[in-house]
Amino acid sequence: MKRTPISQVAGHIGKEVKVAGFAQTIRDQGSIKFIILRDISGVVQAVVLKDSAEAMEVAGRLSTESVIEITGKVKSEKQAPGGFEISAEKISILSLADPELPIPVIEKGQEETDQSIRLDWRWIDLRKPERTLIFKVWTLMEQAFREYWTKNGYIEIHSPKFMSTPSESGAELFEVKYFERKAYLAQSPQFYKQMGMAAGFEKVFEVGPVFRANPSFTSRHDTEFTGYDVEISFVESHQDPMNEEQKAIRYAIEKIKEGYGEEILKYYGRKLVVPSLPFPQITMKEAKEVLGRLGVPSEKDGDLSPEEERKLSEYVKEKEGHEFVFITEYPIDVRPFYHMRLETDPSLTKSFDLLWDGLEITTGAQREHRYDVLIKQAKEKKVKLEPIQFYLNFFKYGCPPHGGFGLGPSRMLMKVFNVANVREVTYLYRGIKRLAP
Amino acid sequence: MKRTPISQVAGHIGKEVKVAGFAQTIRDQGSIKFIILRDISGVVQAVVLKDSAEAMEVAGRLSTESVIEITGKVKSEKQAPGGFEISAEKISILSLADPELPIPVIEKGQEETDQSIRLDWRWIDLRKPERTLIFKVWTLMEQAFREYWTKNGYIEIHSPKFMSTPSESGAELFEVKYFERKAYLAQSPQFYKQMGMAAGFEKVFEVGPVFRANPSFTSRHDTEFTGYDVEISFVESHQDPMNEEQKAIRYAIEKIKEGYGEEILKYYGRKLVVPSLPFPQITMKEAKEVLGRLGVPSEKDGDLSPEEERKLSEYVKEKEGHEFVFITEYPIDVRPFYHMRLETDPSLTKSFDLLWDGLEITTGAQREHRYDVLIKQAKEKKVKLEPIQFYLNFFKYGCPPHGGFGLGPSRMLMKVFNVANVREVTYLYRGIKRLAP
Numbered sequence: 001m002k003r004t005p006i007s008q009v010a011g012h013i014g015k016e017v018k019v020a021g022f023a024q025t026i027r028d029q030g031s032i033k034f035i036i037l038r039d040i041s042g043v044v045q046a047v048v049l050k051d052s053a054e055a056m057e058v059a060g061r062l063s064t065e066s067v068i069e070i071t072g073k074v075k076s077e078k079q080a081p082g083g084f085e086i087s088a089e090k091i092s093i094l095s096l097a098d099p100e101l102p103i104p105v106i107e108k109g110q111e112e113t114d115q116s117i118r119l120d121w122r123w124i125d126l127r128k129p130e131r132t133l134i135f136k137v138w139t140l141m142e143q144a145f146r147e148y149w150t151k152n153g154y155i156e157i158h159s160p161k162f163m164s165t166p167s168e169s170g171a172e173l174f175e176v177k178y179f180e181r182k183a184y185l186a187q188s189p190q191f192y193k194q195m196g197m198a199a200g201f202e203k204v205f206e207v208g209p210v211f212r213a214n215p216s217f218t219s220r221h222d223t224e225f226t227g228y229d230v231e232i233s234f235v236e237s238h239q240d241p242m243n244e245e246q247k248a249i250r251y252a253i254e255k256i257k258e259g260y261g262e263e264i265l266k267y268y269g270r271k272l273v274v275p276s277l278p279f280p281q282i283t284m285k286e287a288k289e290v291l292g293r294l295g296v297p298s299e300k301d302g303d304l305s306p307e308e309e310r311k312l313s314e315y316v317k318e319k320e321g322h323e324f325v326f327i328t329e330y331p332i333d334v335r336p337f338y339h340m341r342l343e344t345d346p347s348l349t350k351s352f353d354l355l356w357d358g359l360e361i362t363t364g365a366q367r368e369h370r371y372d373v374l375i376k377q378a379k380e381k382k383v384k385l386e387p388i389q390f391y392l393n394f395f396k397y398g399c400p401p402h403g404g405f406g407l408g409p410s411r412m413l414m415k416v417f418n419v420a421n422v423r424e425v426t427y428l429y430r431g432i433k434r435l436a437p
Numbered sequence: 438m439k440r441t442p443i444s445q446v447a448g449h450i451g452k453e454v455k456v457a458g459f460a461q462t463i464r465d466q467g468s469i470k471f472i473i474l475r476d477i478s479g480v481v482q483a484v485v486l487k488d489s490a491e492a493m494e495v496a497g498r499l500s501t502e503s504v505i506e507i508t509g510k511v512k513s514e515k516q517a518p519g520g521f522e523i524s525a526e527k528i529s530i531l532s533l534a535d536p537e538l539p540i541p542v543i544e545k546g547q548e549e550t551d552q553s554i555r556l557d558w559r560w561i562d563l564r565k566p567e568r569t570l571i572f573k574v575w576t577l578m579e580q581a582f583r584e585y586w587t588k589n590g591y592i593e594i595h596s597p598k599f600m601s602t603p604s605e606s607g608a609e610l611f612e613v614k615y616f617e618r619k620a621y622l623a624q625s626p627q628f629y630k631q632m633g634m635a636a637g638f639e640k641v642f643e644v645g646p647v648f649r650a651n652p653s654f655t656s657r658h659d660t661e662f663t664g665y666d667v668e669i670s671f672v673e674s675h676q677d678p679m680n681e682e683q684k685a686i687r688y689a690i691e692k693i694k695e696g697y698g699e700e701i702l703k704y705y706g707r708k709l710v711v712p713s714l715p716f717p718q719i720t721m722k723e724a725k726e727v728l729g730r731l732g733v734p735s736e737k738d739g740d741l742s743p744e745e746e747r748k749l750s751e752y753v754k755e756k757e758g759h760e761f762v763f764i765t766e767y768p769i770d771v772r773p774f775y776h777m778r779l780e781t782d783p784s785l786t787k788s789f790d791l792l793w794d795g796l797e798i799t800t801g802a803q804r805e806h807r808y809d810v811l812i813k814q815a816k817e818k819k820v821k822l823e824p825i826q827f828y829l830n831f832f833k834y835g836c837p838p839h840g841g842f843g844l845g846p847s848r849m850l851m852k853v854f855n856v857a858n859v860r861e862v863t864y865l866y867r868g869i870k871r872l873a874p
Contacts, residue, residue: 020671021837038637039637040592040638094837098834123635123636124636126636135593135638136592143587146583155573159864159865160661160865160867176612176622177613179652192864192865195559198561199560200458200569207644209597209645211598211599234457396534398460398502399504400504400532427596428597430597435620437830
């Protein structure tokens with residue numbers, strides 16, 4: 001007999017089904033036992049009656065969260081959740097759970113267990129339907145981005161994570177013992193997605209881990225995370241990658257809302273809004289002026305603090321009714337040497353960040369593809385040329401003008417679900433003090 | 438004026454177009470110059486005539502592989518490739534290539550440049566249409582696998598690459614300086630995809646890098662490569678993941694053939710065959726008997742050498758007309774402790790490898806999900822329990838029976854293109870001696 005997903009049991013009233021999943025709740029009323037069984041698709045109530053002696057005996061040995069298989073008839077039952085239940089004729093134990101669960105799966109009427117304890121037992125924490133939902137949405141979101149990219153002629157790359165030199169800067173770098181020498185873990189696919197442009201690939205995307213030895217304990221940081229990276233050729237300015245990005249994000253949010261909008265509202269109270277195009281834009285200079293008028297203290301010239309990001313997003317939301325805003329034209333001192341500079345003001349770069357509801361989810365720019373200019377800018381920034389000569393060479397034998405961005409899917413999900421901590425939307429968080437499970 | 442992809446220029450005869458790409462060939466016939474321009478979609482001939490003085494002047498300064506933009510009218514021209522050409526009115530140089538190209542893009546009438554030199558200048562090597570094709574096919578193949586998985590209810594995971602202990606064995610492990618301690622790079626997502634089963638995710642897939650400090654220099658090995666990993670719950674035996682795998686592979690090959698079958702045949706002489714279902718199967722015991730009869734020397738009991746894999750595939754192809762064959766029931770001494778054992782013969786595991794035309798592309802198994810049995814098997818294999826207690830815990834609080842496999846996309850592509858070396862189908866190969874570019 002084939003297993004029926006629990007979400008489809010309702011269609012089998014009067015018929016026999018086989019279901020399997022976790023015994024979420026076991027209620028013993030002496031001559032009758034109730035089991036709430038949970039699989040990936042939902043929950044169903046099974047009832048075990050005295051006259052099914054064998055099933056009764058097995059049910060008597062069950063512990064909460066054991067994995068079982070139940071065979072029985074689906075019957076209408078007014079008092080059961082959903083108006084039906086399975087009358088268990090046979091129960092098989094596939095995996096008996098230790099009766100002492102370290103954390104509860106259903107935390108009714110109590111404060112949720114402390115996050116660090118939940119992370120210790122992450123796989124039990126993930127059994128909660130509202131947590132599983134996060135990864136169903138991640139799956140859909142990633143597929144939506146990929147649909148956008150593959151339909152629009154992008155080539156997918158998987159660039160190496162081992163490098164002989166840092167990809168961004170020497171700071172926050174992980175060092176690997178690599179046979180008789182040292183290697184470093186890529187802090188982003190930046191150099192290698194640009195290599196794709198020099199290879200004539202024209203449009204590339206990459207999804208993969210990026211590694212940052214970030215010593216901070218904030219709710220937004222981790223030592224490794226998944227990055228979405230995009231680079232496109234024959235751009236005229238940073239407006240081209242911005243345009244590609246906003247279209248892809250809109251497409252993804254549309255798909256998420258379609259697929260899981262109701263569940264996100266139900267479990268997280270978040271009403272997803274499909275953003276209109278184009279997203280609002282503001283230059284860094286204008287942003288600082290606005291923030292000054294609002295009386296928000298500026299911590300650093302040419303860059304925004306988390307507090308400034310929040311206030312600016314609030315301002316844009318109020319003024320334009322939009323959750324997104326691009327900040328453009330960052331000054332050269334807060335951007336890496338490879339960002340192209342504005343023709344009209346070479347103290348500014350053709351760069352952008354994207355804020356979603358106060359959180360930075362993207363950094364992007366048009367890159368400098370002219371070999372001589374790139375070298376000049378590297379020297380100005382006191383970047384040593386020799387270790388990055390392999391990168392500089394990409395621009396020596398013909399390379400189209402290009403630009404791109406990096407997008408953090410876990411940051412996107414923080415905003416999709418309105419959760420404040422990246423650890424909740426990461427399958428298994430890694431931080432300075434956390435390498436387990 | 439909007440840029441026209443070169444593949445669409447033929448539809449604009451009599452009209453003006455703007456095209457951009459690499460100047461693949463420049464032929465100077467004095468009063469007339471010809472440029473073969475290449476973009477991601479194809480090549481087109483542009484002609485520069487004396488009466489376009491400005492364009493003529495720019496064309497005179499061009500070096501091969503420079504990136505340029507050409508504006509001009511599309512004209513029928515019998516002698517041009519494809520029967521038309523662009524009469525260049527304006528040429529802009531976007532990026533002037535150094536006249537001394539380290540390796541040629543078009544290697545007509547000569548032996549191809551040595552592989553290790555081509556890898557030094559990988560981005561120029563990748564400009565060759567037959568190499569770009571590999572990554573167009575990779576993009577399509579990966580999207581096809583994902584379509585199969587997402588349509589069938591799989592959840593995508595991105596598991597951490599930092600671990601506190603080895604995921605597979607202590608051998609071939611990369612060590613990372615992790616703040617004040619050590620971490621190790623995941624040799625596979627094995628433990629964490631199994632965690633997804635304990636979390637009740639039921640079906641998961643992951644695409645990501647795996648790291649192996651493999652000291653060998655073979656044409657099949659590298660120190661990091663992309664892995665496709667799958668794990669599914671409520672399996673009855675290893676036949677369930679095998680069945681899922683063969684369906685996904687068939688789907689992907691169908692899509693590849695549809696999209697690029699002709700180009701693969703043209704450039705690589707490989708006629709793709711969509712495999713029929715089910716794939717042939719043979720137990721390891723039967724395989725050894727067959728190979729014995731064929732007179733192929735056995736290097737190791739219960740495992741196949743590359744030579745044996747080739748001969749066995751030849752045998753199956755001749756006998757059953759099939760390029761694929763599953764080898765099942767590997768003995769316990771060549772499989773890790775977490776592979777489930779056969780009820781009928783506990784010296785054998787519920788495991789499989791998949792060969793495609795003589796090359797191993799997969800290893801898979803049903804896993805042991807019973808905590809007590811798992812511990813017993815680990816002890817028998819002399820695996821230290823303490824470092825993997827976090828993994829063993831996954832099975833302590835309820836875990837469905839499950840199984841899965843790992844699939845190497847670069848090995849798939851070696852067979853799609855009939856190339857003997859994994860370096861040709863990897864965006865940027867990493868080996869003991871190679872960390873650059």
